[in-house]
Amino acid sequence: MIAGRLLSWPAKRWPDKVAIVFGNERLTFAQINERINRLAHGLRSLGLKKQRRVGILMTNSPRFVETRFALQKAGLTFIRLNTRQAVHEHVYVLTHSSAHAVVYSEDLREVLKGIKKGVPRIRTWICAPKGEKGDIDYEELISASSPVEPEVEVSPENLDRINYTSGTTGKPKGVVVTLAAAEARLRNDFVNEEILITPQDAYLAVAPLAHAAGVILPVFYLKGAATVIMPSFDPAKVLETIEREKVTCTLLVPTMIIRMIDHPDVHRYDLSSLKKIFYGTAPMPVDKLRKAMEIFGSIFRQNYGLTEATQPILYLSQEEHILSGPDHVVARLGSAGRPALGVEVRVVDEKDQPVKPGEVGEIIVRGDSVMKKYLRQPKATAEALRGGWLRTGDLATVDDEGYVFIVDRKSDMIISGGFNIYPKEVEELINRYPGVREVAVIGVPDDLWGESVKAVVVPKEGVSLTEQGIIEFCRLHLASYKKPKSVDFVKDLPKNANGKIMKRELKAQYWKGQARMVH
Secondary structure (H helix, E strand, C coil): CECCHHHHHHHHHCCCCEEEEECCEEEEHHHHHHHHHHHHHHHHHCCCCCCCEEEEECCCCHHHHHHHHHHHHHCCEEEECCCCCCHHHHHHHHHHCCCCEEEEEHHHHHHHHHHHHHCCCCCEEEEECCCCCCCEEHHHHHHCCCCCCCCCECCCCCEEEEEECCCCCCCCCEEEEEHHHHHHHHHHHHHCCCCCCCCCCEEEECCCCCCHHHHHHHHHHHCCCEEEECCCCCHHHHHHHHHHHCCCEEEECHHHHHHHHCCCCHHHCCCCCCCEEEEECCCCCHHHHHHHHHHHCCCEEEEEEECCEEEEEEEECHHHCCCCCCHHHHHHHHCCEEECCCEEEEEECCCCCECCCCCCEEEEEEECCECCEECCCHHHHHHHCHHHCEEEEEEEEECCCCCEEEEEEHHHCEEECCEEECHHHHHHHHCCCCCEEEEEEEEEEECCCEEEEEEEEEECCCCCCCHHHHHHHHHHHCCHHHCCCEEEECCCCCECCCCCECHHHHHHHHHCCCCCCCC
C-alpha cells in the first residue's frame, strides 16, 4: 500500500475549494496538498527513513495538519506530544519512543530549550513557521522540496502513531497503533450512515488537534468539508466563530460545553448553522447536557473511546438524546450508548462472564481499531489484552437493550468501611446543586474508615457556596455512606489536554506520605 494515498483525493476532487480556515488564512485543498507533499519530501531528505519516529509539539494551526498528514505520506510514525505537559514529561515520551526528530511551533520555543537538554541524541528540530539558529526552518524546508505525490510503500502492520496515555495512574504508556488499525477506524466512520458529512460542512477544530479533534479531522477532510481551526478555547470566540464561519459540526470536551452554556451572551449569537456537536473524552454531567440541548438543540452525539481503542467504541446518537418520554428511554442520556460499527463490546465480571442488567462489570473491547501493544511493556500488554480483549479499566452497567452506563474508573473507586462508592454517582448529584460549575469526588485518608469521600468543587463565578449546604444536599439524595464527609472549594480542577480531570494529581495533596493513593 502507498502511505497517505487517501489524503491526495480531496485535492483532485475539490482542488479550488477551501480546506482550511485559520483566522484570515485560507488554504484550498490543492494548496494544502502541495504543501503536505513538499513537507513529506523535505522530511525524507533529512534522512528520516520509513518508520522513523517524529514528535509533533504544536498548538492548533494549519501547520499541525500539514505535518500530521506529511508524516503519513512519508511513511513516518507520529509521536503525539501534549503541549500542556511539563518538560520532564516530554523528555520521557521522546526518550521512551526513541524519537528521531521533533516538529514544533514557534510559540513553544522556550519550552523546547528545556526539552533539548533532556534528549541530546535528537539532532533534527524543525520549527514552524520559522526556525531559529541551529533548527530547520519549516517554510524553507517546504520551499526547497518537490510538490509531486510521494510514493512510499508501507505495510498495514507498519506503525501509524504512538499515543501516550494521560498518565492518570502512573507513568504514561506508549500505545502502538498500526496503519491497519488507523484505516479500520476511518473506514468505520465512512460507512456509518449516521455521520453524514458533505462538502458544504464546516468543522470547527478547537479542541487540541493532537488528541480527539485531530482523530476526527480526516473524516471531514476526506469528504471535502472545510476545517476551521482555532488556536485555543475561549467561549466567546468560539461562539463568534460559529456565527461568522457558519460552522456545522464541532467536537467539544464537556468542560468546553459547560463554559459555553454558562456564558452570559450565549443566546445573542446566531448558532443556527450548527447541526452536530460531538462530545466525549470525559464524563458529561446529565444536568449540564440537558441545559446544553435546550440551548443548542438536539444536535449532540457522544463518543466513548480511549487511547488504546480510538473512539467511537460506544456512541449515543443524535436521535438517542431524548429529553422526554418513558423513564428508561430518557435515562439513556446518562449512558455512553451502544457499540459502534467494527467493534465488539462486553461488560463482564471478574470471571469474564457477561454481567446481568444492572450489575457492575468492566468494559472489554475487541476490534481492528484496538491498539497492537504498549511499547516496550510486554507484561502490561499481556495484562491489558488478556484473551484477545482490551481491558479498559472502566466499570459499567448495561441495560436490556445494550446501552452501556459507565459507573467509574476502577482506579477511582472509593472503598470506605468496606463499601464500594463510585465517585461519578456523587458527582452527578453535586452537579445539580445550584452554583456548581464543576466537581471532582475522590477518596482521602480516614483513620476509621480507610477512605472517606471528599468533593472538590469549582463554584460558578460570583457564587458563594458552603460545605454544609452541599453535604446536606447529598444527604437528602444519597445513602449516608456515599455523601461527602468534606468539601473543598477551588478555582479550577487539574485537567489533561482532553479536558479529563487528573484525579491522581488531585489526590496527591491528600495522600502525601500515605501508603495508598491510587487503587
